[in-house]
Amino acid sequence: MLADAESERILLQKARRALQAELESMDTVDANNKISSGRGLPENFSSRKQDLERSLEEQGDRVDHGV
Secondary structure, eight states: OHHHHHHHHHHHHHHHHHHHHHHHHHHHHHHHHHHHHSSOOOHHHHHHHHHHHHHHHHHHHHHHHTO
16 A cells, blocks of 8 residues: 555656656747747647646645645
8 A cells, every 4th residue: 555655656756747847848948939039939838838837736736745
């Protein structure tokens, strides 16, 4: 039982790191796009970024609370 919980926690941490990396990548693309074009990214990109941020927050809550 404890081993299962620890395995789940490790998987959640890996998923969280992957989400963080994707968000950081999106932030870089967003910043570069604003500099080069003088405007923000398309709505679908912003929507995807918000979805990732929510997922990251949820993952963090699950890891912090051991769910």
